[in-house]
Amino acid sequence: MSDNEETFNDSDVEGDELLQDWSLATKIIGDNKNVIPLRGEKDYEPDGTGMQGSMLFKAKKVMFDVLRQPDRGTIIKNQVKAYYDLDLHVATIKFPKGTFTNTVGSPNSDGTLTLQFHEFVYLVERGSVSPIIDLGINGEKEEYLLSLQDVYSFFKSQDELDEFFVYAYLKRMGYIVFPTNWKYGKQLSVYSRYNKGENRFQNTYLLLNGIFNLFTNISYSWLKDWATNINNIISFHPVKFASSGAIFESINKTITFYAPPKSQKQLLESHGVDLNAPVSSNYKIAFDVWKPNPSFKKSNRYLPDFQIVIHNKNSKKAEFPNLKDFKGIFQRLDHKFPFINDVDIAEEKVTKSNKTGNVDAQRHLKSRRKNNKGDKTLSLYARKMKRIKEGYRSFLLAVMDGGLVSIVKITETDFGSENIWYVPSPKIVQWKKPNQKKRN
Amino acid sequence: MLISLACLVTIYEDRGRQVLTMSKRSHRNQLQYKHALPIEAQPVPSVWKHPFQAFSWILDWAMRWSETRIIDVKINQLGQILVCDQWQMKYLWEHGFFGTGQLSRSEPNWQARTMSRLQLNDADRINLEHVTDVRRRQRLEFKKLRAEFEAKKLEMRQKGIVDEQFIEQERLFLKNQRDKELAFEKDSMQIRDEDLRLIEGKSVIQLESLQLMPVEAIFLSYAVPVLKITLQQLMVSLVLEPKSFQDIKKLIHQYVAYHHYRSKGWCVRSGIKFGCEYLLYRRGPPFQHAEYGIMVLDANQSNDYTWYSSAARVVGGAKKQFVLCYVEQLIPEDDLMELWKQSKYDELFRNFKIHELLYKRWVAGKNRD
Numbered sequence A: 001m002s003d004n005e006e007t008f009n010d011s012d013v014e015g016d017e018l019l020q021d022w023s024l025a026t027k028i029i030g031d032n033k034n035v036i037p038l039r040g041e042k043d044y045e046p047d048g049t050g051m052q053g054s055m056l057f058k059a060k061k062v063m064f065d066v067l068r069q070p071d072r073g074t075i076i077k078n079q080v081k082a083y084y085d086l087d088l089h090v091a092t093i094k095f096p097k098g099t100f101t102n103t104v105g106s107p108n109s110d111g112t113l114t115l116q117f118h119e120f121v122y123l124v125e126r127g128s129v130s131p132i133i134d135l136g137i138n139g140e141k142e143e144y145l146l147s148l149q150d151v152y153s154f155f156k157s158q159d160e161l162d163e164f165f166v167y168a169y170l171k172r173m174g175y176i177v178f179p180t181n182w183k184y185g186k187q188l189s190v191y192s193r194y195n196k197g198e199n200r201f202q203n204t205y206l207l208l209n210g211i212f213n214l215f216t217n218i219s220y221s222w223l224k225d226w227a228t229n230i231n232n233i234i235s236f237h238p239v240k241f242a243s244s245g246a247i248f249e250s251i252n253k254t255i256t257f258y259a260p261p262k263s264q265k266q267l268l269e270s271h272g273v274d275l276n277a278p279v280s281s282n283y284k285i286a287f288d289v290w291k292p293n294p295s296f297k298k299s300n301r302y303l304p305d306f307q308i309v310i311h312n313k314n315s316k317k318a319e320f321p322n323l324k325d326f327k328g329i330f331q332r333l334d335h336k337f338p339f340i341n342d343v344d345i346a347e348e349k350v351t352k353s354n355k356t357g358n359v360d361a362q363r364h365l366k367s368r369r370k371n372n373k374g375d376k377t378l379s380l381y382a383r384k385m386k387r388i389k390e391g392y393r394s395f396l397l398a399v400m401d402g403g404l405v406s407i408v409k410i411t412e413t414d415f416g417s418e419n420i421w422y423v424p425s426p427k428i429v430q431w432k433k434p435n436q437k438k439r440n
Numbered sequence B: 001m002l003i004s005l006a007c008l009v010t011i012y013e014d015r016g017r018q019v020l021t022m023s024k025r026s027h028r029n030q031l032q033y034k035h036a037l038p039i040e041a042q043p044v045p046s047v048w049k050h051p052f053q054a055f056s057w058i059l060d061w062a063m064r065w066s067e068t069r070i071i072d073v074k075i076n077q078l079g080q081i082l083v084c085d086q087w088q089m090k091y092l093w094e095h096g097f098f099g100t101g102q103l104s105r106s107e108p109n110w111q112a113r114t115m116s117r118l119q120l121n122d123a124d125r126i127n128l129e130h131v132t133d134v135r136r137r138q139r140l141e142f143k144k145l146r147a148e149f150e151a152k153k154l155e156m157r158q159k160g161i162v163d164e165q166f167i168e169q170e171r172l173f174l175k176n177q178r179d180k181e182l183a184f185e186k187d188s189m190q191i192r193d194e195d196l197r198l199i200e201g202k203s204v205i206q207l208e209s210l211q212l213m214p215v216e217a218i219f220l221s222y223a224v225p226v227l228k229i230t231l232q233q234l235m236v237s238l239v240l241e242p243k244s245f246q247d248i249k250k251l252i253h254q255y256v257a258y259h260h261y262r263s264k265g266w267c268v269r270s271g272i273k274f275g276c277e278y279l280l281y282r283r284g285p286p287f288q289h290a291e292y293g294i295m296v297l298d299a300n301q302s303n304d305y306t307w308y309s310s311a312a313r314v315v316g317g318a319k320k321q322f323v324l325c326y327v328e329q330l331i332p333e334d335d336l337m338e339l340w341k342q343s344k345y346d347e348l349f350r351n352f353k354i355h356e357l358l359y360k361r362w363v364a365g366k367n368r369d
Helices: A021-027 A051-068 A117-128 A148-152 A158-172 A199-224 A226-234 A242-252 A264-276 A323-332 A344-356 A358-378 A379-389 A426-439 B003-033 B052-061 B086-094 B108-118 B128-158 B164-179 B193-198 B216-225 B232-240 B245-264 B303-319 B331-341 B345-350
Strands: A081-084 A088-095 A113-115 A128-135 A142-145 A176-179 A283-289 A306-312 A396-399 A404-413 B081-083 B211-212 B268-270 B278-281 B291-296 B319-329 B352-361
Touching: A021 A148, A021 A344, A051 B352, A081 A117, A088 A117, A088 A128, A113 A117, A113 B086, A117 A128, A117 A148, A117 A158, A128 A148, A158 A176, A158 A306, A242 B245, A283 A396, A379 A404, A396 B303, A404 B303, B081 B086, B081 B216, B086 B211, B108 B128, B128 B164, B211 B268, B216 B232, B216 B245, B232 B345, B245 B268, B245 B278, B245 B291, B245 B319, B245 B345, B245 B352, B291 B303, B303 B319, B303 B352, B331 B345
Parallel strands: A081 A128, A306 A396, B291 B319
Antiparallel strands: A081 A088, A088 A113, A128 A142, A176 A283, A283 A306, A396 A404, A404 B352, B081 B211, B268 B278, B278 B291, B319 B352
8 A cells, every 4th residue: 555545534434324222221210131122134024923022012111111201301390481572572581490591592681581582482392481471451461371383373484483493403402502693692703813902903914914925925836836837938838747746737727726714814814805795695694503512601602513504495585505605604604613723722711711510521622632633643645635525614504395404514625725646656666576577 | 053154264264365366456456557647757867877868858858759649539420539449448547547448337348358258368357347246146145145044043033942142153154244355256158159259369359449528538638638639629529619608618617627636636537327527536446436426516506405415415325525516717708708719728727716615414413522
């Protein structure tokens, strides 16, 4: 195997099926004797023995035992009342309690909790709040308990419904989800380090830097490709090459390509371009999404792990995004970009300041940093392949079709900047001779 | 039980042999496909050791004496671009995997295959079609074995015997069977009447030619000039009298994308079998499976979601990454058309820009860490 052919192992081998694994649940019900049979080859037909039946019975029993387990579900007594406001189209919890408040709702200064409509419906569905409406009849206010159907009838548009579907789906899967335009508390921004304090200098710095870069880039790229450039000027195209690399070099400048921002600085530059351009897009970034984390604090949020855009397949307003639409979305993204390492440091700061139960988070960060270090042991070739495969900025696109959600991850990548041609290793030439002798 | 043990032993022996042939084969591949493009580079000789050779190298370079256009092509009335010479076909395949044998899956090896079928040569060459064939038969064999085991197990179960050891052994055996690499046994030969007409002396008449995709032909005439046909001649025969840019748009977009990936070192082959435009191999089909499925799109293009999801599902199902490759036009269509009319193809290609997006299904349950 030559040096540039070392394979880089990808961890996420495709395999979409997610089996419900009830075997872990046996611990919850304190039943260590009944091990649920592993699922392997299917039984296609009854084999005339009691074996299959008893296996099925066992598996079913464990499953139902787990479901019957008392800690699950909601207790009516613990339910809190959420008051729906017809005019503002939000709901308010006057006396918020329960763990769900860690990741749902915007607290107000008077101790109440305002729920966005999608949050409200989600909590009602989940059984965590009882939906109440205050109706003034004959000058007297009276509380009415709403049914789930009543609550559903308050949706104002298809878009709102779609947002709810995506929100509820991600919440049920354990993620922490808040609207991207949420104003409550503080949230880190990829661009914030430049905005804070350095605001005044930012523009001058950028300008000077830009001019400097322009010159160095031009002269550098010219120097690097001097041979090709001179050849182009005198329109000389050699047909003889000293190495196969030289052949590729002679042809790989023809097609221009887009290189996405790959560093904090380039991100800022690309973001800056956007601020001057008018934003008119059908594709708004609907939600910020965090991976489940017990030390998450909604008042002081670190960078989201994902951002999600919703597109309804059947909508007459918007088609599936084209290149320009995608560019617009990419420029507005502001979440954790895994290709920038120092973003992790910022996250660490926030997690530390949160203090509570951050052991997990610390361990998580440590392991992540270890992974980054692992990159350096890869060969140059493997690193190129990894960069292409992992790409750069990315977002999630949730496509809706009649209440069904299909999520796609769209990632910028850059084949153009990575030259991956095969360079024959000198070893092979040496091996050639004995081998040939043997064969002749 | 004894039988299964005996089987295990043979499997291990086979495996040892397999490892040996695999490494030999991959080494042979390294030699056979050393050159990634159909122009072979020649290192500059050392000025101190061989001053004369070095001087002649430079002179050759400066005067462009060496002739690279060595491949004859024929465009038939169907518009197929064909290379018919035996040596040239082999040359194009071995130098970057260009073209497809019209009677083969990809490598033009119909003649060799037929000769080996008719046992006209020592048949030590292994071709991919044969590998697939053997693999299919092995799979059938495996299924038969598995069914036998199942029957045995059922019989035991009905008798009320639970033999953990037996089940464990069975699992191991089947697993090994599945992992087992190919062992090639020679086919018994059958000569049909029509075969006799193919045989000429000790060989078989070559009926096959190598067909180039239009983009491959453009690349081999423009970027790496080895075809004897000039780019202009080629273009004229590919698109007869285009009236507007729409007539040439598709071809140009395809070519721009093709050139982009080829010039970075990827081996680009048609993606027709996976519902996309191109497949990208690191080095080529004999070395590894294709890693990327490329879909070439116009920058303004927007299709229904189903279009994207079906394409992505097919490519993803074959364990490849799906790439949306957008081609952007940098100047107006009329100007591009003008460049075409003036045969300024180089300038024409330079007025396009490539943008790439990876498109991947995202499963909520698998991204929580």
